[in-house]
Amino acid sequence: MITNIDKLTENGCGTEKTDKVCRSRGGESCAFDGAMIVLQPIADAAHVVHGPIACCGNSWEGRGSLSKKGSLHRMGFTTDMSELDIIYGSEEKLFHAIRKIFDEVRPKAIFVYSTCVSGLIGEDIDAVCRRAETVLGIRVIPVNAPGFVGPKNLGNRIAGEVLLDHVIGTGEPPSVTGYDINLIGEYNIAGDLWLTEPILEKAGLKVLSRMTGDATFEEITWAHRAKLNVVVCSRALINVAKEM
Ligand code: SF4
Structure with missing residues (x-):
């Protein structure tokens, strides 16, 4: 998914100093958290964290975004990976979690986030998402920004790439204006x-x-x-x- 690292690490507005961009500032959270911050405000979609429960707790309500379009951004969905999941793998557990979430809350789409633990043991969340999309008939979108890849801001940018790759351009508005x-x-x-x-x-x-x-x-x-x-x-x- 990351085809051009420059897009992910370039400066923001002109006043940014290069030593602040995509580098951790003291106390800043991880890339996974940064990706969640960008995508979780989409409140009619479910956001599933594939990792130990602490990752989900770390990112929950971290920013205080409000929405009148849904309430799923205030719910924490996680596979709660344990030691046995790490030993035997947990792609099947993730698939069943996605299906249960779909049955329970009927989201418009589901974002699935990798974390340090699921990323390090090589869980193929892209394959699980493709399978879930086929079975459920809604968009199930992988977000590959495990915490170890970098700081929060890098996760923000990766989430942006997810929107570009999987969401923007896949629908048409009911009407348009010149403004x-x-x-x-x-x-x-x-x-x-x-x-x-x-x-x-x-x-x-x-x-x-x-x-x-x-x-x-x-x-x-x-x-x-x-x-x-x-x-x-x-x-x-x-x-x-x-x-x-
Ligand atoms: S993804 Fe990694 S760094 Fe981020 S909260 Fe989970 S364990 Fe911590």
């Missing part, structure tokens, strides 16, 4: 988007896709139809903005 915009790197933290979006509307701009605060999974599928991409947090998703 459709995307908001990239806007996470609706504490509901800030609910203050700014009405102002944008008064200015005649329609937010076509939010990435990802207060977003639906579906609206991100048609983000490629926007006339303008507005970057709110370049440090997190400059790679998505440039690709768009």
Whole structure:
């Protein structure tokens, strides 16, 4: 999936210092957590952590994104890997977890996250996701950002690549205007988007896709139809903005 490391490590906005980009700052969390931060605000999708339960606990509600589009971002789904799962492998356990989540909460899509433990023992989450998609008939998307690959910001960028590779461009909007915009790197933290979006509307701009605060999974599928991409947090998703 990572085809161009430069896209993942380049600077954000012009004021960024190179020594701050994609490098851990003291106390910063891991790449897995960074990927969760970007994708978990999609609240009508389920987010399944394939790893020990502490990874899920580490990332749960880490950012305080609010949503009126669903509540799945507030639920923690994990395979809770144990010693036996590490010894014998747990791809089958992951598949059954995905199926149970689908049966229980009927998400619009499911994101499946690798972690240090599942990544180190070589769990093939891509294969499990493909199999689950075939069986369930919804999008099941692998997020390969185990914590050991780097700091939080690298995970942000990997999550952006996941959106580019698996989500954006896979749907079409019901209607378009000449003033459709995307908001990239806007996470609706504490509901800030609910203050700014009405102002944008008064200015005649329609937010076509939010990435990802207060977003639906579906609206991100048609983000490629926007006339303008507005970057709110370049440090997190400059790679998505440039690709768009
Ligand atoms: S992915 Fe690795 S670094 Fe991140 S929370 Fe899990 S064990 Fe810790």
